[in-house]
Amino acid sequence: MTTQRTVPAPSPEREGHQRSEPAAYPSAAQTAASLTAHLPQREERESDTGRPRQADILRTIGETGFRFVRSDQTIYAVQIDGGPIARPIRSKGGGGGTGSLRQCLIREYVQSTGRTPAQGSIADAIAALEAMAMDSETQDVHLRVAADQVDRWTTWLDLGRSDGLSVCIERGSWAVLIPQHGEGPLWRRSRLVHELPVPERSSAGWQHGVELLRRILPVSTDSYPMVVAWCLAALRPDMPRPLAGILGEQGTGKSTLCRMMVRLVDGTKAHLRSVPKSEDDLAVTTAAGWCLALDNLSGMPGWLSDFLSRTVTGDALTKRELYSDDDVVILIYQRPVLLTSIEIGVLQGDLAERMLPIQLEPITGKNRRTERRLWEAYNESHPEILGGLLDLAALVWAKIPEAADKLAERPRMADWAEMLWALDEVTGWHTLDTYTGAQEDLVDDVIEGDPVATSVLRWATSQLSPWTWEGQAAQLLTELKVPPNTDKEKDWPRTPAVLSARLQRAAPALRRRGVDVRKLPRTKSGRPLQISTGPGTMNG
Numbered sequence: 001m002t003t004q005r006t007v008p009a010p011s012p013e014r015e016g017h018q019r020s021e022p023a024a025y026p027s028a029a030q031t032a033a034s035l036t037a038h039l040p041q042r043e044e045r046e047s048d049t050g051r052p053r054q055a056d057i058l059r060t061i062g063e064t065g066f067r068f069v070r071s072d073q074t075i076y077a078v079q080i081d082g083g084p085i086a087r088p089i090r091s092k093g094g095g096g097g098t099g100s101l102r103q104c105l106i107r108e109y110v111q112s113t114g115r116t117p118a119q120g121s122i123a124d125a126i127a128a129l130e131a132m133a134m135d136s137e138t139q140d141v142h143l144r145v146a147a148d149q150v151d152r153w154t155t156w157l158d159l160g161r162s163d164g165l166s167v168c169i170e171r172g173s174w175a176v177l178i179p180q181h182g183e184g185p186l187w188r189r190s191r192l193v194h195e196l197p198v199p200e201r202s203s204a205g206w207q208h209g210v211e212l213l214r215r216i217l218p219v220s221t222d223s224y225p226m227v228v229a230w231c232l233a234a235l236r237p238d239m240p241r242p243l244a245g246i247l248g249e250q251g252t253g254k255s256t257l258c259r260m261m262v263r264l265v266d267g268t269k270a271h272l273r274s275v276p277k278s279e280d281d282l283a284v285t286t287a288a289g290w291c292l293a294l295d296n297l298s299g300m301p302g303w304l305s306d307f308l309s310r311t312v313t314g315d316a317l318t319k320r321e322l323y324s325d326d327d328v329v330i331l332i333y334q335r336p337v338l339l340t341s342i343e344i345g346v347l348q349g350d351l352a353e354r355m356l357p358i359q360l361e362p363i364t365g366k367n368r369r370t371e372r373r374l375w376e377a378y379n380e381s382h383p384e385i386l387g388g389l390l391d392l393a394a395l396v397w398a399k400i401p402e403a404a405d406k407l408a409e410r411p412r413m414a415d416w417a418e419m420l421w422a423l424d425e426v427t428g429w430h431t432l433d434t435y436t437g438a439q440e441d442l443v444d445d446v447i448e449g450d451p452v453a454t455s456v457l458r459w460a461t462s463q464l465s466p467w468t469w470e471g472q473a474a475q476l477l478t479e480l481k482v483p484p485n486t487d488k489e490k491d492w493p494r495t496p497a498v499l500s501a502r503l504q505r506a507a508p509a510l511r512r513r514g515v516d517v518r519k520l521p522r523t524k525s526g527r528p529l530q531i532s533t534g535p536g537t538m539n540g
Contacts, residue, residue: 054117058105058125065108066101068133069186071141072330075133077101078186083164084179086141086186089130098162098189102126139186144193144266144290145237146185153397155236157390158187160195160267167199167390169235171398174390192289194267199387206395209388212381216374217260218253223358225429227261228392229420230356234265234291234336235393239415240313242435243337243351245344248360254340255295256371257360260378261338262291264385272340279307283317287331297341302348309350312337347449349509352442353412356435395426411439446509451486452493453506456531458483460515466534472526473500500529 052060066077069086076086091100099107105125109117140146148154148168156179157167164187168175176198179185202208214224233241244261246254255272262270272295276282282304286292292311307315314334347355399422410417420432447453459480460467471479473496482488493499500519507517520528 054109054121055124055128058109058117058121059128061105061108062101062125062129063132065104068129068136069139069141070133070136071139071186072332074141075130075136076141076186076188077104077129077133078181079104083162084166084181084184084186085162085164086188088188090126101129141188142185142237143188143190145235146187147237149185153401155397156185157196157235157265158185158193159198160189160193165198169390169393169397172394174394190288192270192285194269196265196267197383197386199390200383201387201391202384206388206391209381209385210392212388213264213385216378216381216385218257218360218363219358220361222434223360225423225427225431226356226358226434227257228389229423229431229435230336230338231261231264231389232393232396232423233416233419235389236419238314238334239419240334240354240413241336241416242354242356242413243308243312243339245355245357246338246340246360247342247344247357249342249362252360252362254342254360256374257358258293258295258338258340262293263378264382264389265336266291268379268382275304279303280317282307283315283331283333286311286335287317287333290335292335292337294337294339297339297344300344300347300351305348305351308337308339309348309354311335312354347442347446349446349505349507352446353439353508355438355442357438357442392423392426396422399425411436440512443509443512447506447513450502450506450509451483451491452480452499452502453510454483455480456503456506456517457510457513457515460510460531460533461513463533466532468530468532468534470520470528470530472496472528473503476529476531503529 062077065080066087067080069076069078071086075089077089078084078086085098087098087104088100090102102122106117106122109115142156142158144158144160146156146158148156151170154168154170157169159165159167159176164178165176166179166184166187168177168179168184177184210228213228217224217227219227227244230241230244233239246258248254258272259270262272266289270289270291270293272293273285275294275297276285311333312335314332316333317331396419400418402425403418403421407418407421417432417435420435423429423431447457460469469476469479477493477496477499482492486492493502503517504519510517514533516530516532518530520530
């Protein structure tokens with residue numbers, strides 16, 4: 001709590017009036033009070049000598065109440081006597097409820113003087129503070145989840161509160177605290193950062209909270225451990241995670257499950273989104289929030305498949321800054337992703353290797369619950385569920401370092417596989433086997449959805465093994481047979497160059513089925529292809 005104090009009255013009629021509200025920044029407020037003592041007697045004029053101008057008063061409030069840091073060439077203000085929240089300098093959005101520096105300066109000035117500062121004075125003060133902060137220290141600013149600065153196995157979770165209360169998840173334990181300067185991460189806030197409840201511990205351990213979640217989720221016993229695994233992965237920063245694809249017919253609770261998963265780690269007001277019209281729009285909203293949840297996809301266009309593949313492993317968007325001819329804005333993001341769909345359609349190989357399919361079964365009338373009662377139960381149990389998830393996370397974090405030596409084989413997302421191995425060691429589940437089995441099914445889906453991959457697989461496996469073919473893409477185009485029910489004009493490559501590109505995309509899936517496709521070094525006649533079957537082609 002700050003100390004209540006008396007400030008100069010803004011007019012003779014209000015002389016002696018006591019403020020009922022304490023100042024937000026005590027040291028800055030005392031400075032502001034001394035600098036504005038002259039204001040009740042006369043209006044400030046720039047021609048006045050010996051009296052501080054409004055811009056100087058606002059600048060002094062900023063200098064005494066905040067420290068400044070630079071992160072990715074962006075300057076943030078951090079309250080000296082407050083929580084570890086990095087406020088933007090000018091943002092009108094208010095930094096997700098925590099306020100921008102501009103808003104904080106205006107608020108303190110009004111509370112200290114009873115007067116409203118001129119817009120020109122505010123702009124001058126902000127410009128001066130921004131210029132003086134150019135030499136400030138460099139420090140990373142994080143959104144929702146962060147790695148510890150010292151121990152790479154320790155992670156932090158921002159609860160989204162105005163006081164900066166956070167969860168520190170260590171190997172074997174976790175604690176709720178406000179990180180001190182130099183001992184924890186700085187958090188940035190946006191309008192998509194919502195408050196999480198303070199997690200509650202149970203004497204029964206992680207099983208209590210996780211069992212509460214199982215009772216509420218509209219998901220089968222087999223799929224439930226994979227939901228928990230995805231939520232755990234969402235608590236680890238800088239980790240490639242699979243995209244959770246929640247699939248099922250109408251009435252299976254896809255959207256409800258998706259909302260519950262995202263709200264568990266991203267706040268009770270987190271919502272699902274529809275697919276925007278452009279990649280730039282989607283990149284902006286993805287960078288502003290932690291979880292990306294897309295609802296009711298009716299297909300997977302190529303640009304969206306490529307975008308999601310990059311999002312789960314890490315990507316950046318560079319675009320021109322508004323009202324600028326020669327500067328750019330860089331949006332960096334690596335996010336947990338969920339989507340719901342009745343039938344997602346044909347998957348490209350890159351996305352299939354990053355997909356965690358969660359298939360839902362129809363809910364019978366006897367088992368269907370009302371929306372109101374379902375969410376009442378969820379919101380009431382949220383603190384205990386989060387506490388159980390954190391108990392489990394601390395135990396899994398302690399096991400992950402062993403996974404590197406214990407795993408004989410790893411799928412493409414090796415970090416995810418190591419976490420699943422650690423989760424199975426703690427719980428006795430079989431999430432790693434479930435995931436690798438689902439990946440095998442997706443390989444078949446990728447091949448069946450691509451006429452080129454289907455034709456190459458049939459042609460190559462019809463030969464006696466071991467077998468090798470070499471030749472130009474034009475020769476291969478004449479060798480292959482168009483599969484039945486294929487629209488040759490729409491789905492079949494018309495040129496050798498298009499065929500070669502399609503084969504490159506299908507190569508990982510074909511290799512999983514024993515057919516190795518690769519490009520050989522370029523010769524005078526072009527760059528030949530090699531297709532082979534036999535020992536060494538599986539998973540190669």
